Amino acid sequence: MKPLNLKKEKDKFFKSNFMYNPQFQYNKTPLPSASAQHSHASNRFLQVAINIIQNTLKKYNNYENYEQATGGNLLPAKQIYQEVRKYMETEGCQGEIAVNLTEDVISQASMGTVKRQPTMTINVSMAREKWLQGTLRHEIGTHYFRTVNNSKQPWHNSKGREEYGLEPANPTEEGLATIHSLLYHPDPDLCRVALLYYTIYKASSMSFSELFEHLKIFVRDPEVRWYYCVRAKRGLTDTSQPGCCNKDQVYLEGVLQILRRRHTIDFKLLMAMGKVSYEDINRLKKTAVLSKPRIPQFLKDRNQYMMRLEKIMQVNELTDTLLKTLVDC
Template identity: 45%
Template sequence: MVLDSGAQAYDQAPTSPPTSLLSLRHRLKPSDRDGPPLYPWSQSLALPVALAVPPALQPQPEQQPFSQMHLGHRGHMCRSESTYSVNSTGRRGRGTLGRPPPGQRRNPGGGHSASKSPCMLVALRPTNVDREGDKFFQSHYTYNPQFEYQEPMPTAVLKYCEASGQFIHQAVGITEAVLEKFGTYEHFEAATGRQLLTKCQIRSIVGKYMQKEGCVEEVVVQLSEDLLSQAVMMVENGRPTLAVNLTGARQYWLEGMLWHEIGTHYLRGGNNARQPWHNAEGRLRYGLRPANPTRRQPFLWRALFQDLARYVRDADVRCEYCARAKRGQTDTSLKDQVYLNGILCILGHRQTVDFPLLTSPGKVSYEDVDHLRPHGVLDNTRVPHLMQDLARYRQQLEHIMATNRLDVAELGRLLPD
């Protein structure tokens, strides 16, 4: 693992209330604090579907010191699930990158080879997000922001429109279950996330997690305050890079984020690089479904913001959620991405899904796994450590179903066979 916290200066948080779209970030900066010691990780918390961490899966305190980690290398990926690459004009890593991972060659000029494609989630961050946020607040929440981007996004990024709102009942039910237990989003955040972590604490937790997955020194870690998402896995200057948002790295949330970014995106990305469908031509040849479906019916920014008021009081937090849903768009009255469909599909078929097989072929959807099985390179692929005990893993899925009040019979009616 190579750590890169950047060269930016971190100021003290202002005391005045935020007035712009992303001013919440300045209010939450944790990096100048030492912070209290970490609590044990064994506390059981009921979380919504994207954050549910059953007691048996919550990480236990590690006894092995960080300095004694095994430094062995494993396979290297070319692209990650969540992003593409950052070229030489993109946001550069500012720390020492160390030696390349296995199989990574240096180019004749001495640098790392890099794709010309921009990192998706970095490119999807608007350059005028604060200015448009100010306009939105000044309009008394009636203006739909018009975003600008440093690079034009490929039309393929936003062209998919196969998803629907058929699971809106489940989405509202999950949110209302959280409000019933915690009262407000702010109470939920404080109770389930606990305190923001310092940079030192983040480094320690990330390092221990990478040791579990056997990928120490394969991934560069950047600590940033300039992300719309909590974290993003990308390839920057030829190196797999995990950018962690300092303003969202909370005590009980960080490891769950690592399960997603490293255990899902990085490992699946490495597996995907071995497959005949690792590029656009291969995906077309095998008829694979899009990785990021979008909503067919438009949902205005202002309508989404107002609808979220039922669940989140803080206007800045609501704006952040809107920005995440609408990133990549210029006109924010257009369609946005849909994620709930996928997790509910997996939960609905949790008794029959072959989870290691779902991970081994790389970046493929649940619906495509069976017909790809004869064509995939499945030997020596990497599976997250959480799936080593499948009986236990399936128990945690049952816990997630119960925590989020998901009805098996109702999902059965909504989901195809």
């Protein structure tokens, strides 16, 4: 859902002093509100998103300080390749994944397949020194390993998923990957996924230019605000109209659902079973193929893993009472 004319429309937008509403073009014409399944913005976790953003910005004074302090400097391409190679050696998957560095994407990174070759694409304009290891745990340690494990399962294709009655992989998939990206961070806040959640909700009732202006309450940097607005408005053609793409709300939703049930989820089993929701673990574990699953290093020590989940809870001022109220309603 990346617009074909993103750079051209960005230039127009910035030259208009942020008053112009981009008119995006796509390979396939989207529905007026992005797409039927992605056009509804949820407000279920809106207040907790606001609280996380406000608490983080209070700690760092502003978003720009937060990015620099928690992310560090941007990395040169050579160092990115070195870090990726070292990570794949640690996880025993060297040579399995191609790496593509580019600025021509609207996400920080993604895992996919190009000509049957597993390929990780990294946005070099967002590859910061303190975030890269988290990105690798997100894309390789979670998405790639769960994909490999999923390929062994009887539900490895759409027919199998339907036959076994599987719940959608999201929000569990992205929630788990988001948690893993924060595991070893000294200050594992959820500010970025909370800001995505908030931005998407506001996009549902605002034009692009209105949304851009509104986000100034949290973010001063126009480049960063552009990024969040594009993520929220991708899929729309005429961004002068209210509307959103709600896909990125799954990150925060998935994190909160998993943290709520962190004491009852078997996380190694969740990885080993492939692209399944935590809701399906117990029902399907007797059917799953569990021989030699790919389990990332950070999941080998359960006690350490659980301690790091508690740190995420603490830093983001989340409590079991709050999560019960939010998730179980």
